[in-house]
Amino acid sequence: MNGQGHAEKWNRRHHEAADSGRVAQVLLRNRHLLPEGGKALDLACGRGANAMFLARSGLETHAWDFSAVAIERLDEEARKNELEIQTQVRDVLVRPPQPDSFDLVLVSCFLERRLVPRLMRALRPGGMIFYQTFVRDVYLHRGPSTEEWRLAPNELLHLFQGLQVRYYREDGKIFSAPTELSDLAMIVASRRS
Numbered sequence: 001m002n003g004q005g006h007a008e009k010w011n012r013r014h015h016e017a018a019d020s021g022r023v024a025q026v027l028l029r030n031r032h033l034l035p036e037g038g039k040a041l042d043l044a045c046g047r048g049a050n051a052m053f054l055a056r057s058g059l060e061t062h063a064w065d066f067s068a069v070a071i072e073r074l075d076e077e078a079r080k081n082e083l084e085i086q087t088q089v090r091d092v093l094v095r096p097p098q099p100d101s102f103d104l105v106l107v108s109c110f111l112e113r114r115l116v117p118r119l120m121r122a123l124r125p126g127g128m129i130f131y132q133t134f135v136r137d138v139y140l141h142r143g144p145s146t147e148e149w150r151l152a153p154n155e156l157l158h159l160f161q162g163l164q165v166r167y168y169r170e171d172g173k174i175f176s177a178p179t180e181l182s183d184l185a186m187i188v189a190s191r192r193s
C-alpha cells in the first residue's frame, strides 16, 4: 500500500472510532517526569487523547498525523475542551521533526524504526522522549498483527541508546493476569542538557 492508500485506511478507522482514544500508560505512569513547560509533539497522534493530556499538563502542544479525519476530530475535541493544540496533517516519514525543536516527543502505538534517529535529534538539550508500543511477546493479542510493527525484547532500549533512560517497562506473557500494560513496552529517556 502506498502512503496515500495507507492514510485512507486510517481515515476510515478514525471516522468509525467512538471517541478520542486512551491516554498512553507511559504518560499516565510518568506524569512526574513531564517538564513544567516547553514544546511537546504528539507524533502520529491519531484522534489526540495524548495531545490533549499534554496540553492540559501545560505544554505548548503540537500534534501531527497523516490522517485528515484524525486531525479534524482532534481539532473539534480540543475546541470543545478549550485546549490550544497546533495540529498538522503531516506524513512524518516525509516530513519528520526538525533537529532541536521539541522538549518532549511522545509516540504511542506507532513504530517506524527509521524515524528513531530523527526523533532523538528533534529533542532540545534536556528534552525527553516518551515512547510506547506493542511487543511481540503477547498475552492479550492486542495491537498490529504484523510482526514487523511489534517490538522485539528490549528493543526500545537499543533503539534509544544514546539517551539517558529514566523509565523502562516491558510486559509480555510472563504475567498471570492481564492488565492495561499487557503486551506493551514503554520508555522515557532524555537527551543530556
Ligand SMILES: C[S@@+](CC[C@H](N)C(=O)[O-])C[C@H]1O[C@@H](n2cnc3c(N)ncnc32)[C@H](O)[C@@H]1O
Binding pocket: 007, 010, 011, 021, 022, 024, 043, 044, 045, 046, 047, 048, 049, 064, 065, 066, 067, 070, 090, 091, 092, 093, 094, 107, 108, 109, 110
Ligand atoms: C495505532 S494509531 C495510534 C494513534 C495514537 N498515537 C494513539 O496512541 O492513539 C497509528 C497512527 O499513526 C498514523 N500514521 C501512520 N503512518 C503515518 C505517517 N507516515 N505519518 C503520520 N501519521 C501516520 C495513523 O493515521 C494513526 O493515527
